[in-house]
Amino acid sequence: MKRAAPIAAMWIALIALPWWLPLIGGYTELGSKVLIYAIATMGLNLVLGFTGGLSFGQAAYFGLGGYGAGMTLKYLVPSTPLAILVGTVVGGLAATILGPLVMRRRGIYFAMITIAIGQLFYFVIVRWNEFTGGEDGLAGFGRQPIHFGKFVVPLNDINFYYLVLLCFTLAVAVMWTLLQSPLGHTWVAIRENRRRMQFLGVRPERYVWASFAIAGFITAFAGTLNALLFNFTSPQDLHWILSGDFVIMIVLGGMRSFFGPLVGVIIFVVAQDYLSSLTSNWMTFIGLIFVLIVLLFPRGVFGIFERRTKIA
C-alpha cells in the first residue's frame, strides 16, 4: 500500500491541473496532450516493456484511431462517443488482424516488421485523399457536445481535458487489471524467458498477439482523443517518426515501471514544446535527447532512483 499515497497525489494534481498549469506558463491543451500520449505510450508499453516485443510502428494505430474518429464525425454521425468508439475499433482491429504476422518474430526482426507495416497505413491515408485529405490532413470536423438525456455537456477545452482524464483513468484501470491478471504475468514471463514458457506448454505467440492487439486498441483509443483535441489529424500522426518518439518517451520514463511512460511523456512533450518555440533546430536537440538517453540513462528516470527492476 505504500504506493497509494503518491498515486493519490498524482490524481489530485491531475484533477487540479486546469488551475495550476497556466500559473507555470502551460496551457490546458498541453495537459490534455500529455495525458493522451500517456495513454498511447502506456498501451505500447504493454508490448514493449512487459511482453518484450519491440513494436516500433505504434503510431500507425494511433493515427488510424484519429482518422477513424475524424471521419466518423465528418461523414457519419456528429457524436463524440461514437467517434471514439469507431476510431478505437478501427485501429485496434488493424493491430489484431496484423498480429499473427509479427507474433512469431523476435527482437530486431519484430521491430523491422512493425515499422514497415506502419508505413502501409501511412501511404493508404496519404493517397486516399478524397476522404482523408491526403498530405494536408483531415480537417472540417469538430468534437460535439455530449448528451446525457436532457443534460448536455459542451466540450470546451477544460471539459475536454476532464473527458481525457476520465479516459486516462479508465485506460489505467484496464491496463493495471490486465497486468495483475494471469495474462499479464504470462507476458512478463515470456519477456524474461520465452523458451522456458514454451517448455511449460505455453504458446508465446498467442500471448504476444494478445499483447499486440490490446496495445493496438489502447493506442487507437488515445489517437481518437488526439484527433478530437485538435479537431484535426494529419499523416504525421501515423508516421514512424512519431512511433520512435513514443518509444523514446517510454525509455525516458522507464519501460519496466507502470507509470514510467507518463513521466517520459511529460518530460518529452514539455521539452519538445519548449525547444520548438526556442530554436528552429529543435530536431537536432530531440535527436540528441535520443542519443544521450541511450548512452547515459538506458533505465530511464525511474531507473535512476530504483535500481531493482520491478514488475508492475
Next chain:
Amino acid sequence: MQLLLFNAFNGLIQGVFYALMALGLALILSLNSVINMAHGGFLVIGAYLAYTLSPYLGFWGALIVGPLLAGVIGLVVERGLIRPIYKRSDPLYSLLLTFGLALIIEDLTRTIWGAQGLPLEVPDIINSPVSETYFFITGYRLFVIGITAAASIGLYLLLRYTLLGIRIRAGTRDLETTAALGVNIYKLRALNFGFGCLFAGLAGVLAAGVLGLTPPMGNSLIMPSFVAIIIGGVGSLFGAVLGGLLIGLAAGIVTTYYPAASEAVIYLMMLIVLAVRPRGLLGEEGLFE
C-alpha cells in the same frame, strides 16, 4: 505498352536504389546486429558531400569520394556511439540511438545546405537518351544499373574470396567463436559498419543524379529498403538486392495502372510474403524466430 515500359524502367531504377540501401543495411544488420535507422542519413551525407565536392573534383571524383567519406563518417559514428552499446543485449538501444542520429543528420543537412532541393549535375556524356523510341533509357540510368551491379559483385567477391570477407561471414555466423579464433571483432564490426555506410553513400550520389537532393531524401528510401530485406529474407545479402529490385519494379508497374497505390503495393507485397513465406524469399529458416 510504351507507358508500361517507361514506368517499369523507372521502377527498376528506384529498385536499384532500394537494393543498394538494403545491401548496406543487411550487412550492418547481420554482423553488427543493429538496424541502422540512420542509414538514410548516411545516404544524404554521401549525396550532399558529392554535391559540394563536384565543382572541385568533377562528377567522377565526387562519385568516388562522396561514398568514401560517408563510409569514414560511418566508422567514426560506430567507434564513438555504437561500440559502447554492443554489450547491451536489447536491440532497442541501437535502434533508438540510430533513430536519434537520423533526426540530427536530417536537421543539420537542412541547416547547412538549406531545405530547397538541389540538382546534382551529371556529365552530358552519360546523360543523353540511348534511343529515341525509348527516351527514358538515358545513359545515366544504365550507368546507375552498371555501377550498382559492379558494387554488388565487388562486395560478393570481397565476402567470398578475401580474408576480410571470410571473417565477416564467420562473424555473422558466430561472433564469439570468431573472436576466440583471434579475430579482432571490434575492428571487423567497425569496418563492416563503414562498408554499409559506404553503400548508403553510393546510393545517395547515384540517386541525387536522378531525383535531385533534398534533406529528407534518405527517409523516403529507408523504409522500402526494410521491406526489401524482409521480402528478400533476413540474413541473405542477395535476397536484399533481389527484394529491392522486385519492389521497385512492382511499384513501377502499379504506377501505370493505379498510381495512388504505387507506395502501398510494396508494403502489401511484404504482408503477403510474411503470410506465405515468413522467412522471406531467400532467408534462412528460424532466424529471429
